[in-house]
Amino acid sequence: MHIPRYNSRIGSLCLAKLPITTVIRVPGAMLTVSSSFNTSNPDHQPNDLDDLEPGDIIARDRLSLAPALASLKEAGYYAYGTLDDQSRWTIAVDDELGRVDVRVGDDGFEIVLSMSSPGLYADEENIWKRRSRSRLARMTIPRIARGFLEPHQSAKWDEVEEGVVIFEHYQLPFNRAGDIGKFVRTEHPKLEAVLTLFERQLG
16 A cells, blocks of 8 residues: 655654653553653653663654644644554544544554444344345445545445445654644545545445
8 A cells, every 4th residue: 555655754753751650451461561661760751762672662652652642632632542453552533523543654653544434324224134235335345445546545344333434544754743633634524525425336
């Protein structure tokens, strides 16, 4: 998948301080984010990537994503940090338009915008007919995607929401962390036109 890049230059990170200790609880386990956080010396708190041990991937990503979190909050979003289904530290946003996920990529911040149409066939009273239409939608979505979507866009059928979900994948260089909130505010609403196209094709 080709991810569009808005700037080829990668600059330094504007980093924020983290709490002295951070522990993430996952089902069946407790994961300490960083052993570099020194509770015995509160004056030494890592506020730079060089302060962290090489194996502290989650702590490094959390530190790197701190400016992205601040940018999204400044743009008016309720943004929060969480572990995704692959145990990657992610800054997430859930609002009326859909979902936003921001992660640390190889060459910049990976931004995934998504929008869905939950209960696409909820008005269909016959449960068997509704299931048939959902099954047909699953088979039809890839064909619609090949005909209408750009390389950085994708679509799938969501079994939980019982509707189609549209994704857009972007990458912004690290020195544009402060622009992420504005970028999301500008680009996310544009997904509605793509979603409407799919709804019309699947209707």
